[in-house]
Amino acid sequence: MSDDQPTDLPKHYSAADAEAKWYARWEAAGCFNSDVDKNRLPYTIVIPPPNVTGKLHMGHALNNTLQDILIRVERMRGKNALWQPGTDHAGIATQNVVERQLRQDGFHREDIGREKFIEKVWQWKEQYGSTIISQLKKLGSSCDWRRERFTMDDGLARAVRVAFVRLYRDGLIYRGRKLINWCPKDRTALADDEVDKIEEAGHLWYLRYPVKNPKRADRQYLVVATTRPETMLGDAAVAVNPADERYQDLIGQTVVLPLTGREIPVIGDAFVEMKFGSGCVKITPAHDLADYECGLRHQLEQIVVIGEDGLMTDKAGKFRGLDRFRCREKIVAELDEKHLLDKTEDLTHSVGHCYRCGTAIEPYLSEQWFVSMKPLAEKAIAASQAGEVKFYPARWEKVYLNWLTEVRDWCISRQIWWGHRLPVWYCEKCGETHVAETAPAECAKCGAAALRQETDVLDTWFSSALWPFSTLGWPDDTEDLRYYYPTDALVTDRGIIYFWVARMVMLGLQFMKEVPFKSVYIHGSILDENGAKMSKSKGNGIDPLVMIDGGTQTRFGKEVTFPAYGADVVRYTLCALTTEGQDIKLQPTKFDHARNFVNKVWNVSRFVMLSLADKTLTTAPVEVSQCGFADRWILSRLQAVVEQANAAFDRLAFSEFSTTLYDFIWRDFCDWYVEMVKPAFREATPESTNSARVLLYTLDRILRLLHPITPFFTEEVWSRLRELAPSRGLTDSLPAGEFLMKEKWTQPVAEWRDEELEISITEVQDLVRAVRNIRAKYRAPDDKPVELHISAAEGNAKFVDRMANFLAIIRARANVGEIFVGVDLLKPKVAATEVLAGAQIFVPLAGLLDVETERKRAEKELEKKKKSLYSLNQKLHNFEFLTNAPPAIVATEKERAADLEQQVKNLQAWRDGLQ
RNA sequence: GGACGAUUAGCGCAGUCGGUUAGCGCGUCUGCCUUACAAGCAGAAGGUCAUUGGUUCAAGUCCAAUAUCGUCCACCA
Numbered sequence: 001m002s003d004d005q006p007t008d009l010p011k012h013y014s015a016a017d018a019e020a021k022w023y024a025r026w027e028a029a030g031c032f033n034s035d036v037d038k039n040r041l042p043y044t045i046v047i048p049p050p051n052v053t054g055k056l057h058m059g060h061a062l063n064n065t066l067q068d069i070l071i072r073v074e075r076m077r078g079k080n081a082l083w084q085p086g087t088d089h090a091g092i093a094t095q096n097v098v099e100r101q102l103r104q105d106g107f108h109r110e111d112i113g114r115e116k117f118i119e120k121v122w123q124w125k126e127q128y129g130s131t132i133i134s135q136l137k138k139l140g141s142s143c144d145w146r147r148e149r150f151t152m153d154d155g156l157a158r159a160v161r162v163a164f165v166r167l168y169r170d171g172l173i174y175r176g177r178k179l180i181n182w183c184p185k186d187r188t189a190l191a192d193d194e195v196d197k198i199e200e201a202g203h204l205w206y207l208r209y210p211v212k213n214p215k216r217a218d219r220q221y222l223v224v225a226t227t228r229p230e231t232m233l234g235d236a237a238v239a240v241n242p243a244d245e246r247y248q249d250l251i252g253q254t255v256v257l258p259l260t261g262r263e264i265p266v267i268g269d270a271f272v273e274m275k276f277g278s279g280c281v282k283i284t285p286a287h288d289l290a291d292y293e294c295g296l297r298h299q300l301e302q303i304v305v306i307g308e309d310g311l312m313t314d315k316a317g318k319f320r321g322l323d324r325f326r327c328r329e330k331i332v333a334e335l336d337e338k339h340l341l342d343k344t345e346d347l348t349h350s351v352g353h354c355y356r357c358g359t360a361i362e363p364y365l366s367e368q369w370f371v372s373m374k375p376l377a378e379k380a381i382a383a384s385q386a387g388e389v390k391f392y393p394a395r396w397e398k399v400y401l402n403w404l405t406e407v408r409d410w411c412i413s414r415q416i417w418w419g420h421r422l423p424v425w426y427c428e429k430c431g432e433t434h435v436a437e438t439a440p441a442e443c444a445k446c447g448a449a450a451l452r453q454e455t456d457v458l459d460t461w462f463s464s465a466l467w468p469f470s471t472l473g474w475p476d477d478t479e480d481l482r483y484y485y486p487t488d489a490l491v492t493d494r495g496i497i498y499f500w501v502a503r504m505v506m507l508g509l510q511f512m513k514e515v516p517f518k519s520v521y522i523h524g525s526i527l528d529e530n531g532a533k534m535s536k537s538k539g540n541g542i543d544p545l546v547m548i549d550g551g552t553q554t555r556f557g558k559e560v561t562f563p564a565y566g567a568d569v570v571r572y573t574l575c576a577l578t579t580e581g582q583d584i585k586l587q588p589t590k591f592d593h594a595r596n597f598v599n600k601v602w603n604v605s606r607f608v609m610l611s612l613a614d615k616t617l618t619t620a621p622v623e624v625s626q627c628g629f630a631d632r633w634i635l636s637r638l639q640a641v642v643e644q645a646n647a648a649f650d651r652l653a654f655s656e657f658s659t660t661l662y663d664f665i666w667r668d669f670c671d672w673y674v675e676m677v678k679p680a681f682r683e684a685t686p687e688s689t690n691s692a693r694v695l696l697y698t699l700d701r702i703l704r705l706l707h708p709i710t711p712f713f714t715e716e717v718w719s720r721l722r723e724l725a726p727s728r729g730l731t732d733s734l735p736a737g738e739f740l741m742k743e744k745w746t747q748p749v750a751e752w753r754d755e756e757l758e759i760s761i762t763e764v765q766d767l768v769r770a771v772r773n774i775r776a777k778y779r780a781p782d783d784k785p786v787e788l789h790i791s792a793a794e795g796n797a798k799f800v801d802r803m804a805n806f807l808a809i810i811r812a813r814a815n816v817g818e819i820f821v822g823v824d825l826l827k828p829k830v831a832a833t834e835v836l837a838g839a840q841i842f843v844p845l846a847g848l849l850d851v852e853t854e855r856k857r858a859e860k861e862l863e864k865k866k867k868s869l870y871s872l873n874q875k876l877h878n879f880e881f882l883t884n885a886p887p888a889i890v891a892t893e894k895e896r897a898a899d900l901e902q903q904v905k906n907l908q909a910w911r912d913g914l915q
Numbered sequence: 916g917g918a919c920g921a922u923u924a925g926c927g928c929a930g931u932c933g934g935u936u937a938g939c940g941c942g943u944c945u946g947c948c949u950u951a952c953a954a955g956c957a958g959a960a961g962g963u964c965a966u967u968g969g970u971u972c973a974a975g976u977c978c979a980a981u982a983u984c985g986u987c988c989a990c991c992a
Contacts, residue, residue: 406989577928596954
C-alpha cells in the first residue's frame with residue numbers, strides 16, 4: 001500500500017507535518033474567524049495580550065491551551081466563538097530590550113533622542129514582535145487573527161486618549177506631588193503593585209542623636225533605629241509614641257542631627273511601635289512612605305537627599321554625588337568613628353524591587369499623574385458582589401475584593417519613552433494645563449500658541465485595562481462591541497488579578513457600564529519538579545517549544561535532549577494537570593503519559609481503518625436494539641461519558657474533562673470493545689456489519705470529543721477516515737465535513753443508555769479478570785484454553801441467566817474452552833478458585849495447582865472480606881445507624897452484608913477443601 | 916502581623932452532596948514481541964488519607980487547634 005492509502009497509517013503519529021499542514025488549512029479556510037451574526041449566540045474570550053518582547057513559556061502554553069479548549073468546544077457547540085488576539089506594548093520591558101540592543105552598539109537612548117528611539121522600538125517590534133504570535137499558532141490557538149490588535153496601534157491609542165480625557169473631566173485623574181515608588185535604574189515612577197517585596201537580610205542600625213540642652217543628665221542623646229542610615233541626612237524629626245513613658249519628656253525637645261548639625265524636633269505620633277527598635281523613629285518625609293504621612297500630619301519639611309539617579313543630592317552636603325548604598329557605608333563608618341553608632345543588629349526585612357529590572361526601589365517625591373481609585377473600586381466591588389463577575393475558583397474573589405477595598409490611588413505616569421504619551425499640554429506662557437484628545441492649537445486661557453506636550457507616558461496597564469472593549473472598536477459604538485461585549489470568560493494567572501483583572505472591571509464599568517467578562521478563571525502556576533517557580537536565572541524552565549518540536553535545552557546547568565512530543569501532547573498534558581486552580585509541578589517525563597495516549601488513539605484509529613477497509617459500509621439506519629451486546633454496551637458507555645465530559649467541561653474541570661475521555665477511550669473502547677468485536681471482524685460474521693458501523697460511529701465521536709484538547713492529530717485522523725468512510729451516523733447518515741474542527745459537538749442520546757447491560761458487562765469483566773488472575777498465578781500456558789466453572793450463589797439463578805448471554809465473550813477474553821455455569825455447582829477436585837460478588841469460579845488446573853499457593857490466596861482474601869464484613873456488621877447492629885441513616889443506604893448495606901457473608905462462606909469452604 | 920492554598924501508595928496527583936472494598940499515571944514485580952499499538956497486552960504488590968481533638972449513625976471529605984511547605988497582602992522604621 002502506498003502512503004496515500006487511508007488505511008495505511010504509520011505506526012506512530014508524527015506531529016510536525018500534521019501540525020503545520022492543518023494549521024495552515026484551518027486558517028486559509030477561515031475556521032478561526034468570527035463575524036457578527038445576530039442569529040447566533042456569541043462566545044467571546046479576549047486573550048491576555050502577551051508582551052511583544054515575550055517568548056512562549058509554559059505559563060503561556062497553559063493559559064492559551066485552556067482558552068483554546070474553551071473556544072473550540074463552544075465553537076463546536078454552535079456558538080459564534082471569537083477569540084480576540086493581540087499583544088501588549090509592555091512599556092518598560094520593551095524599552096529595556098531595545099536599550100540593551102542600543103548599548104551593544106555603544107549608544108544610550110539619550111544619544112539618539114526620543115523620536116529616533118521610538119522609531120527604533122517600532123522597528124524592533126516589526127522585526128521580533130511577532131515571535132510570540134507565531135508561537136501561539138504552533139500551539140494550535142484558534143484566534144481570529146484578522147482581528148489582531150496591539151496596545152499601541154492607532155485605534156487603541158485613540159481609545160487610550162479618550163479614556164484619559166474622560167477620566168480627567170470626571171475628576172478621576174489628577175496631577176500631584178506625592179511620594180511614589182521610583183526605580184533609579186529605569187528612572188521612572190512605578191505603581192504600588194509593580195513593586196516586588198523581597199525578604200532580605202539587612203541590618204538595623206541604632207544611631208545616637210544628641211539632645212540639645214538636655215533636661216536630664218541621662219539624656220545626652222536619644223537612640224533611633226533604622227535600616228537606612230543614609231536617609232538620616234533628610235530627617236525632619238524624631239518621633240516617639242506619646243503613650244511611651246520612656247520618652248514622654250522628650251516630646252517638644254530638639255535634637256541635633258549628626259554629621260549635619262541641623263536641629264530637628266522630637267514629636268509624638270501614635271504610629272510609632274513602642275516595641276520595635278528603640279522606640280524612637282527618625283522621620284524622613286521624602287524617603288519613606290510612613291514618614292511621608294507622618295510628615296504631612298506634623299507639617300514637616302520634605303528634604304530630598306537621594307535623586308532620581310539613586311545618587312545623593314546637593315542637600316546631602318558632603319555626601320553629594322555618592323551612590324545611595326555607598327553613602328550608607330560611609331555614614332555608618334563616620335557615625336561609628338564619632339561614637340554615635342550605638343549598636344548594629346541583623347534584621348530580615350522586605351525591600352521593594354522593580355518588577356522589571358530588580359533594582360531596589362526608592363520612595364521618591366515627585367510630580368506624577370494619578371487615577372483616583374476609590375469611586376472606580378466601589379463599582380467594581382459592587383459588580384462582583386452582585387454576581388456579575390464570577391471567579392473560578394471562587395476564593396479569588398476575596399483576593400480581588402481585598403485589593404479593591406484597600407486600593408490607593410494609581411500612579412499612571414511613567415518617565416520612560418515607550419508608551420502612550422499623556423494627552424496633556426502645558427502653556428509655555430501662562431502654564432495652563434490642557435487635557436484633550438488632540439493637541440490644542442492655542443492656549444484656551446491666554447491664547448499663546450506655544451504649547452508643550454507632557455513628556456510622561458502612561459503605565460502599560462492603563463491601555464491593558466481597556467483591552468476587552470478597545471479591541472472591539474471602542475470608543476466608537478461598533479457592531480462588534482454591541483455583539484461581543486461583555487465577553488464570556490477571562491482566563492488568567494493569579495499574578496495579574498490586581499494589575500489587570502480588577503482594572504479591566506473598573507474601567508469596563510466606567511466606560512461600558514457593564515462588566516467586561518462574566519467569569520474569570522484563575523488557573524494555577526507552572527512550577528518545576530521541586531515546586532519552585534520556573535525562571536531563567538534558576539535554569540529550571542521547560543520550554544514548551546522544545547517539548548513540541550524536540551531538541552536540546554539546558555536544565556539545571558545540563559544540556560538535555562528531548563523528543564518532539566508535538567503540540568497535542570503538550571496541550572493534553574497541561575489540560576490533564578489542571579485541577580481547580582492548583583499549581584502544576586511539571587517535569588519533562590510528564591509528557592510521556594499524553595504521548596502514549598495520543599499514540600493509543602492513533603493506533604486504534606489504524607485498527608478501525610484496517611477493519612473497515614475490506615468491508616462495504618452500509619448506510620442504512622442501524623437499529624441499535626438489534627445490535628450485539630458489545631455494540632450496545634459501548635454505545636451506552638459513550639452516552640454516559642459524553643454526559644460526564646460535558647458536565648466536567650461546564651464546571652471548568654479541565655483535568656476531569658480529559659481523564660473522563662482518556663478512561664473511556666483506553667479502558668472501555670480499546671481494551672474491551674475493540675477486543676470484543678475483533679473475532680467477529682476476523683470471521684466476518686453477520687454481526688460484524690453492525691459492529692463496523694458502531695466502531696466507526698464511536699471513533700467518530702471520540703475524535704470530536706478529543707478535538708478541543710488535541711486538535712491536530714484528531715484532524716489528521718478525521719481526514720483519513722473521511723476518505724474511507726465519507727458518511728457517518730447510526731440512525732441517520734450524514735456526510736463527514738471537511739474539517740473536524742467545524743463539526744458539531746456531541747450530545748448524549750438517552751435511549752442508548754442501558755445501565756443494566758453496563759452492570760452485566762462489569763460482572764463479565766470481573767469474571768474474566770478472575771480467570772486471568774488464576775491463569776497468571778499458575779502460569780497456565782497461553783496457547784491452552786482452560787476449563788471454567790461458574791457457580792452462582794444459591795438462589796441466584798438470575799446471575800446464571802445473565803451470564804449465559806456472555807459466554808462467548810468470556811470464552812474469548814479469558815482464553816477459556818469449556819464453560820459450565822449453574823447454581824451452586826460442585827467444585828471440581830483439583831481447581832483454583834476465585835470468589836466474586838454473586839458467584840464463585842473454579843478453574844481445574846491439574847498438574848499446575850499448588851496447595852500452598854492456593855491456601856495463601858484463600859487466606860488473604862478471607863482476611864480482607866472478614867474485616868469488611870465485621871465493620872459492616874458493627875454498623876448494621878448499631879441502632880442509631882438503622883434509625884438515622886437514610887433507608888436506601890441501610891438497604892444497600894444490608895445487601896452488601898449478605899453478599900459478603902456468602903463470599904466468606906465460599907472462601908472458608910475453599911480453604912477447608914484444600915489438601 | 917493578616918489572608919489563602921497544600922499535606923492521600925516510592926514519586927506526581929484525582930477524590931463532587933459526608934455513605935460500597937480510597938482511585939489514576941509513573942515507577943516496581945511476574946508473564947507475554949497475541950496481525951492497531953512494546954509509546955503495547957495481561958496479572959500483581961504497594962495506603963493508619965500530616966498530627967490531635969470535635970461534630971455525626973457514618974469523616975480522606977465538615978469544624979477547631981498544631982506541625983511542615985508554599986503563595987499573596989501589610990507604613991515594625
